[in-house]
Amino acid sequence: MNIVKKIKIIINNPDNEIRKNQYRFIRNSQYAQYQGLNRCMGYLVSGYYSSNMDLNCEKFKEHQRKLTNSSSIFQDIIFGKGIDSKSNILQRVRNDFKNAIKNGLASGDRNVSNYRRTFPLMTRGRNLNFVYDENEKDILINWVNKIQFKCILGENKNLREVKSILDKVINKEYSVSQSLMYFNNKNELILLLTLNIQIEIEKYAPVKDRVLEIDFGREVPVYMSINDKPYIKKLLGDFSELNRVRLQFKARRQRLYKQLEFSKGGRGKKDKFISIEEFREKQRNFIKTYNHFLSKSIVEFALKHRCEYIYLKKLDKDRESKLPLYNWNYHELEEKIIYKAERKGIKIKKRDSLDMCDKFNENEYVN
Structure with a gap:
């Protein structure tokens, strides 16, 4: 299982000039990666279209x-020494291209990925070596080119949890996978640390072939029922409450943009947009938290009724656009359900309406 932790880091070097050069190295490496990603994706897509979108033809x-x-597409790009950017770029682009094909690139339902200049810098897990400082007070990271970072853990509510996780990284109990670095809107360097944690699947004794069927409904966010006991069902969420919150977000966003209309451009323009970025982050956090609540409730319901499987009704782009919250992150919700269920030993399958039981498809909440 992989988990991701966001950690603020600073370059740990007393020499101001060296620090500036090392920060510049990170930014330049990030820019070189941005160039490589877009060139690489452009190369793949041009070959795909010139081969008449035939993945299996010898030409492609x-x-x-x-x-x-x-x-040759990488020829004039100056990549950061020691980061292995080319391999990271090839791996990322191939995965993104594969997902674009899977999600409807050929039919026009999906566009290819365009990478922004602010796309985080990818770094191999083996290049992040966590150690304690000599006083065993601070946690340091030895990176490429003798660059050393110090973790700024602060005093937030998750401090103990993060410290405990990093202790296990140092003691080799957790392994570090490919991670990301980026500068946030406050110009702080952030590490998105990806860790691989070996977790034993909990012992679980389900009823054979019992299925919890899930759909994202039109009357409620989530409707679920048991296939062999259709009278056992549950509705999750409330669209009226969600719409109320969304209207609050919309009104707040409009007020922020109205305030910006009367502000002058110039040196402080970037600072003026910080409030917009912070507001967008609040919106994303609300969706993420609500999806966590829904996915947790679904898995707990499946455990309570000893289901062997969870069937998720397939959600294509056409059907998703007809749902009340058409721009809600349903795919993130699916990912959270899959992740939580597999940890508990419940198998996940995606099914069409034909594979669901008749009672489920006849329900007013999903039709």
Whole structure:
């Protein structure tokens, strides 16, 4: 299982000039990666379309084989020394291209990824070496080119949890996977640390072939029922409450933009948009928290009734657009359900309406 922790880091070097050069190295490496990502994706997509969108034709296969670390598309890009950016770029672009194909690139339902200049810098887990300082007070990270970071953990409510996790990283109980670095809107350097944690699946004795069927309804956010006991069902969430919160967010957003209309441009323009970015972050956190509540409730319901499977009704783009919250992050909700269920030993399958029981499909909440 992978978990991600956000940690503020600073370069740990007393020499101001060296610090500036090292921060510049990170920014330049991030820019070089941005160039490489977009060139690499452009190369793949041009080959795909020139091959008449046929993934299996020999022309496209040969086109893909030519995409390597030594490809000419990388020739004039100055990558950061020691970061292994080319390999990270190739891996990322191939995965994103594969997902774009899977999600409807050929039919026009999905566009290819365009990477922003602020896209986080990818770094191998093996390049992040966590150690204690000599007083065992601070946690340091030895990175490439003799750059050393210090973790700024602060005094937030998750301090003990983060310290405990980093202790286990130092003691080799958790392994570090590919992680990300970026500068936030306050110009602080943030590490998105990805950790691989081996967790034993809890012993669980389900009723054989019992299925919890899930759909994202039109009357309620989530409707669920048991296949062999259709009278056992539950509704989760309230669209009226969600819409009330969304209207509050919308009104607040409009007020912020109205205030910006009367502000002058110039040196403080970037600072004026900080409030907008902070507001967007609050919106994202609300959606994330609500999806956590829904996914947790679904898995607990499945455990309570000893379900062997959870069937998620397939959600295509056309159907998603007809749901009341058409721009809600339903795919994030699906991911949270899958992650939590698999930890408990419940199998997840995505099914069409035909594979659901008749009682489920006849329900007024999902039709």
